[in-house]
Amino acid sequence: MKILQEDLKTGNFKHIYLLYGEEAYLVRQYRDRLRDSLCVEGDTMNTSVFSGKDIRPASLIDLSETMPFFAERRVIFVENSGFFKKSPEDLAAYLGELPETTYFIFVEEEVDKRGKMYKQVKKFGSVVEFKRQTDAVLMQWILGKLKKENKRITRPVMELFLDKTGTDMELITQELEKLLCYTMEKDVIEAADVEAICANxxxxxxxxxxxxxxxxxxxxxxxxxxxxxxxxxxxxxxxxxxxxxxxxxxxxxxxxxxxxxxxxxxxxxxxxxxxxxxxxxxxxxxxxxxxxxxxxxxxxxxxxxxxxxxxxxxxxxxxxxxxxxx
Known part of the structure; x- marks a missing residue:
C-alpha cells in the first residue's frame, strides 16, 4: 500500500494495478483515488468500466489499442472479472505489451497468486493487497476522525465501540457517523453513548x-x-x-x-x-x-x-x- 500511496503523491503511475483484499472499504477508497488522479472528471470517452464474469478479454485488448481521444490516457477499470482465478492467456500475455497511453485498474474479490494474470501484473505493474487493519491502526484512524470533529474518547470506550462494530472499516464508518450525530452537543464520547447508538x-x-x-x-x-x-x-x-x-x-x-x-x-x-x-x-x-x-x-x-x-x-x-x- 505504501507504494500506491507514493504513486498517488508523486503522480508517477504504473500502467497496471491490481487491488484486492479483505478490507473492501480500502479497496474502494484507493480505486476511487486512482480514478480521480488518472481520469479527467466527466471524460467518458477515455474512461471505461467493466464489471462481472462475462467480460471478453478480446474487447479489453481492442479498447486498450485505441488511442485516447484528445487526452493523455485511456483508463480501463475491470472489476470482479474472475480473471485472477482463471487467467485468460491472451490478456495475460498482452499486459506485457500495453501502449504507453493505456492504464488498467483491476479490482478483484478473489485472487490466485499462482495464476499468470497475477504474475504479469506483479511483473509489469503493482499488486496491492488490502488486509484487515490491526487494532492499533483502526484506533488511530478513528481518533483522527474524532479529532476533526473536536471529540475525545477513552481507550476503554474505544474498545467497546470496536467490540460492537468489529474491524470492518465500512461498518465502523457508518456507526461512527451515527455516534457523532448522537453526541453532537458533547465533547467526550462515553460508554453510554456507544451502548445507545452502536448496538449493532x-x-x-x-x-x-x-x-x-x-x-x-x-x-x-x-x-x-x-x-x-x-x-x-x-x-x-x-x-x-x-x-x-x-x-x-x-x-x-x-x-x-x-x-x-x-x-x-x-x-x-x-x-x-x-x-x-x-x-x-x-x-x-x-x-x-x-x-x-x-x-x-x-x-x-x-x-x-x-x-x-x-x-x-x-x-x-x-x-x-x-x-x-x-
Missing part, C-alpha cells in the same frame, strides 16, 4: 445465532435469522457474516495450542485483540472438522444462490438447520 443488532445477532448453533438450539438460531430478515437485512449479507464468523472460529480453533498469543491470533483472524477470548470461548463448542465442514457448506450455499439453484432466504435457512445435524 446485526453482528450481535450473528454471534448469538452461532452460540445457538453450537448448543444445537435450532429454534433460537432460526428465530435470530428471522429477526435479521425483519430488520431488512438481505439474506446474502447474513450469509456473508455467518460464513466470515465461522471462518474466524475455524482460524482461532486451528491456532489453539500452537503457541500463538492473542495479538497474533487477532491479526490472523481479523478481529480486535480484546475480542479473541470471547471468540475462543465460542469456538470450543465446535471441533475443527465441524468448523471446516460448516465453512465449506456456507461457500456452497453462496454458489447455489448465485447460480440460481436456490432462493437466497430458503438456502440460508437450510444452511442454519444443516449445521446442527449429526
Amino acid at each position: 443488532q446485526i453482528n450481535g445477532k450473528i454471534f448469538d445465532m452461532v452460540d445457538a448453533i453450537g448448543r444445537k438450539e435450532q429454534k433460537k438460531a432460526l428465530d435470530l435469522y428471522y429477526d435479521l430478515l425483519m430488520l431488512k437485512e438481505p439474506a446474502m449479507r447474513i450469509l456473508y457474516l455467518v460464513t466470515r464468523h465461522f471462518q474466524i472460529l475455524m482460524q482461532l480453533r486451528d491456532m489453539t495450542g500452537k503457541g500463538f498469543d492473542n495479538k497474533q491470533m487477532a491479526a490472523k483472524a481479523g478481529v480486535p485483540e480484546f475480542a479473541v477470548r470471547k471468540y475462543l470461548g465460542q469456538a470450543k463448542s465446535f471441533s475443527l472438522a465441524q468448523l471446516e465442514e460448516i465453512v465449506r457448506a456456507s461457500v456452497q450455499t453462496d454458489e447455489n444462490i448465485k447460480t440460481g439453484q436456490m432462493a437466497d432466504q430458503l438456502a440460508v435457512e437450510l444452511l442454519i438447520i444443516s449445521t446442527m445435524q449429526g
Whole structure:
C-alpha cells in the first residue's frame, strides 16, 4: 500500500494495478483515488468500466489499442472479472505489451497468486493487497476522525465501540457517523453513548445465532435469522457474516495450542485483540472438522444462490438447520 500511496503523491503511475483484499472499504477508497488522479472528471470517452464474469478479454485488448481521444490516457477499470482465478492467456500475455497511453485498474474479490494474470501484473505493474487493519491502526484512524470533529474518547470506550462494530472499516464508518450525530452537543464520547447508538443488532445477532448453533438450539438460531430478515437485512449479507464468523472460529480453533498469543491470533483472524477470548470461548463448542465442514457448506450455499439453484432466504435457512445435524 505504501507504494500506491507514493504513486498517488508523486503522480508517477504504473500502467497496471491490481487491488484486492479483505478490507473492501480500502479497496474502494484507493480505486476511487486512482480514478480521480488518472481520469479527467466527466471524460467518458477515455474512461471505461467493466464489471462481472462475462467480460471478453478480446474487447479489453481492442479498447486498450485505441488511442485516447484528445487526452493523455485511456483508463480501463475491470472489476470482479474472475480473471485472477482463471487467467485468460491472451490478456495475460498482452499486459506485457500495453501502449504507453493505456492504464488498467483491476479490482478483484478473489485472487490466485499462482495464476499468470497475477504474475504479469506483479511483473509489469503493482499488486496491492488490502488486509484487515490491526487494532492499533483502526484506533488511530478513528481518533483522527474524532479529532476533526473536536471529540475525545477513552481507550476503554474505544474498545467497546470496536467490540460492537468489529474491524470492518465500512461498518465502523457508518456507526461512527451515527455516534457523532448522537453526541453532537458533547465533547467526550462515553460508554453510554456507544451502548445507545452502536448496538449493532446485526453482528450481535450473528454471534448469538452461532452460540445457538453450537448448543444445537435450532429454534433460537432460526428465530435470530428471522429477526435479521425483519430488520431488512438481505439474506446474502447474513450469509456473508455467518460464513466470515465461522471462518474466524475455524482460524482461532486451528491456532489453539500452537503457541500463538492473542495479538497474533487477532491479526490472523481479523478481529480486535480484546475480542479473541470471547471468540475462543465460542469456538470450543465446535471441533475443527465441524468448523471446516460448516465453512465449506456456507461457500456452497453462496454458489447455489448465485447460480440460481436456490432462493437466497430458503438456502440460508437450510444452511442454519444443516449445521446442527449429526
